[in-house]
Amino acid sequence: MTDVSVIGCGHMGSALVKGLARTDTHRVTACDLDTSALEAVEPYCAQTTTDVAEAATAEVVFVAVKPRAIEAVLTGLDLPADATLVTIAAGVPRSFVQSHTDATVIRVMPNLAAETGNMAAAVAWDDPDETVAALLDDLGEWVEIDEEHMDVATALNGSGPAFVYYLIQSMAKAAVAEGMNADAAETLAAQTFKGAAETALRSEESLEALIDAVATEGGTTIEGMEVLWDSDVESVIDETLGAAAERSRELAGGFDDE
Ligand SMILES: NC(=O)C1=CN([C@@H]2O[C@H](COP(=O)(O)OP(=O)(O)OC[C@H]3O[C@@H](n4cnc5c(N)ncnc54)[C@H](OP(=O)(O)O)[C@@H]3O)[C@@H](O)[C@H]2O)C=CC1
Ligand SMILES: O=C(O)[C@@H]1CCC=N1
Numbered sequence: 001m002t003d004v005s006v007i008g009c010g011h012m013g014s015a016l017v018k019g020l021a022r023t024d025t026h027r028v029t030a031c032d033l034d035t036s037a038l039e040a041v042e043p044y045c046a047q048t049t050t051d052v053a054e055a056a057t058a059e060v061v062f063v064a065v066k067p068r069a070i071e072a073v074l075t076g077l078d079l080p081a082d083a084t085l086v087t088i089a090a091g092v093p094r095s096f097v098q099s100h101t102d103a104t105v106i107r108v109m110p111n112l113a114a115e116t117g118n119m120a121a122a123v124a125w126d127d128p129d130e131t132v133a134a135l136l137d138d139l140g141e142w143v144e145i146d147e148e149h150m151d152v153a154t155a156l157n158g159s160g161p162a163f164v165y166y167l168i169q170s171m172a173k174a175a176v177a178e179g180m181n182a183d184a185a186e187t188l189a190a191q192t193f194k195g196a197a198e199t200a201l202r203s204e205e206s207l208e209a210l211i212d213a214v215a216t217e218g219g220t221t222i223e224g225m226e227v228l229w230d231s232d233v234e235s236v237i238d239e240t241l242g243a244a245a246e247r248s249r250e251l252a253g254g255f256d257d258e
Pocket of ligand 1: 007008009010011012013031032033034037052064065066067069072073088089090109110111112158159
């Protein structure tokens with residue numbers, strides 16, 4: 001049983017609390033100044049508190065407040081050297097967080113699918129931490145990266161769910177334009193993303209080979225693929241991720257190491 005606290009129970013913090021509740025190997029303290037945020041996560045954790053000092057007794061402390069609030073939270077958070085602080089804030093360098101605490105700092109870029117145990121997360125740390133690794137295993141898939149790649153991870157898997165929702169919506173809209181019922185179209189589009197993602201994760205085939213497997217010779221898929229290959233979709237996606245990563249770099253510019 002690992003004592004974990006989550007400071008900031010908004011969108012991402014509540015997804016972490018709910019995801020951790022899916023297994024019974026954590027004792028979670030949820031902390032937020034907003035009592036309505038705490039009420040929403042109360043069924044999923046051992047205790048809720050508005051007092052950061054109560055959250056500071058955990059072995060692993062996730063700080064899940066907005067980047068602009070992180071310095072105030074760190075200033076009021078007195079962690080011992082044997083604690084681990086996990087920062088998930090976009091654009092906030094690990095060195096900035098480390099300069100405000102005696103705890104070991106690990107930087108993670110998670111995503112909202114933590115709530116269902118399907119998170120994709122990127123992790124930057126000095127040394128692997130088995131306790132945090134086990135926590136992340138319970139929340140989904142994670143990979144270790146160099147911190148210099150955290151801005152692109154923020155775009156790819158942190159912001160990524162929003163981009164995927166947009167793509168699901170676009171495919172569903174196209175089916176609706178052909179006359180399909182909107183609910184049916186959204187279910188089919190979303191499940192198609194889920195199934196394709198599962199195959200991409202589990203298959204040893206390349207993505208090109210997976211495309212080939214769908215595209216029966218003389219069939220329907222190749223007609224659609226020709227449109228995609230001739231379009232600027234790839235460069236639009238490159239620009240989309242580029243814009244999000246650039247914003248992460250801009251945010252980082254506001255945090256000097258101390
Ligand atoms: N949303 C996402 O998909 C992802 C977010 N992140 C990162 O997670 C962090 C949180 O983002 P998100 O969940 O979207 O933001 P939210 O605004 O939804 O949640 C932040 C929560 O923290 C609370 N809070 C603010 N100050 C304090 C404090 N001093 N003590 C305790 N709680 C406090 C806020 O309360 P109040 O609203 O009253 O200020 C709010 O409930 C950000 O740093 C973001 O970069 C990372 C990956 C994905
Ligand atoms: O939009 C944001 O800034 C946060 C970080 C990644 C996802 N949401």
